[in-house]
Amino acid sequence: GAVVSQHPSRVICKSGTSVKIECRSLDFQATTMFWYRQFPKQSLMLMATSNEGSKATYEQGVEKDKFLINHASLTLSTLTVTSAHPEDSSFYICSAPRQHTEAFFGQGTRLTVV
Amino acid sequence: GQQLNQSPQSMFIQEGEDVSMNCTSSSIFNTWLWYKQDPGEGPVLLIALYKAGELTSNGRLTAQFGITRKDSFLNISASIPSDVGIYFCAGQRETSGSRLTFGEGTQLTVNP
Numbered sequence: 001g002a003v004v005s006q007h008p009s010r011v012i013c014k015s016g017t018s019v020k021i022e023c024r025s026l027d028f029q030a031t032t033m034f035w036y037r038q039f040p041k042q043s044l045m046l047m048a049t050s051n052e053g054s055k056a057t058y059e060q061g062v063e064k065d066k067f068l069i070n071h072a073s074l075t076l077s078t079l080t081v082t083s084a085h086p087e088d089s090s091f092y093i094c095s096a097p098r099q100h101t102e103a104f105f106g107q108g109t110r111l112t113v114v
Numbered sequence: 115g116q117q118l119n120q121s122p123q124s125m126f127i128q129e130g131e132d133v134s135m136n137c138t139s140s141s142i143f144n145t146w147l148w149y150k151q152d153p154g155e156g157p158v159l160l161i162a163l164y165k166a167g168e169l170t171s172n173g174r175l176t177a178q179f180g181i182t183r184k185d186s187f188l189n190i191s192a193s194i195p196s197d198v199g200i201y202f203c204a205g206q207r208e209t210s211g212s213r214l215t216f217g218e219g220t221q222l223t224v225n226p
Contacts, residue, residue, distance in 0.1 A: 004156075032212055042219075043217065093157075101162065101206060102159060103214055108154065110154065
């Protein structure tokens with residue numbers, strides 16, 4: 001069964017609104033989680049590293065004020081897409097490493113901004 | 115971020131055929147992972163490799179961690195239609211913590 005749960009799986013929002021995506025590790029604690037963005041027919045692009053109890057680390061070119069990350073507990077990280085625009089429409093995926101090496105992914109969230 | 119060189123980009127095979135794909139890098143990795151992604155889903159871990167030279171099987175899947183620690187391959191034997199999907203390799207460096215570097219993916223199509 002799934003060891004990382006991501007919610008929601010699909011969301012449609014109006015331009016200018018904010019959307020929150022949750023990522024939970026189900027049977028283990030994760031001090032670090034990762035957020036990816038994936039465009040059609042492409043590989044996963046790392047957006048940021050979520051660190052429990054401290055600030056997230058963002059990859060170059062990713063706007064931290066646009067993509068707010070909160071890792072408030074050892075089993076939950078959230079990604080909030082603020083003031084969403086159509087160009088933010090994409091497939092967002094989180095992952096959490098278990099035992100430092102095996103990374104398990106959430107089911108992904110398809111975001112459509114209209 | 116930096117990606118691994120994964121090949122082939124796509125494969126079209128007949129059901130029952132064997133499949134092989136590989137990933138290479140100019141730098142050393144201490145862990146190799148292979149994932150399968152179905153449309154609209156997150157990647158699912160297939161096989162994890164931790165030691166150079168390690169050969170690991172998971173049902174009809176076999177993967178190897180290259181001796182040089184710069185490459186890995188995945189074989190699928192006797193393919194079936196449900197093998198269709200995108201396969202990604204991922205590597206983890208000793209200096210990168212739990213952060214992964216991904217290959218570009220191999221799109222596999224299996225014709226019944």
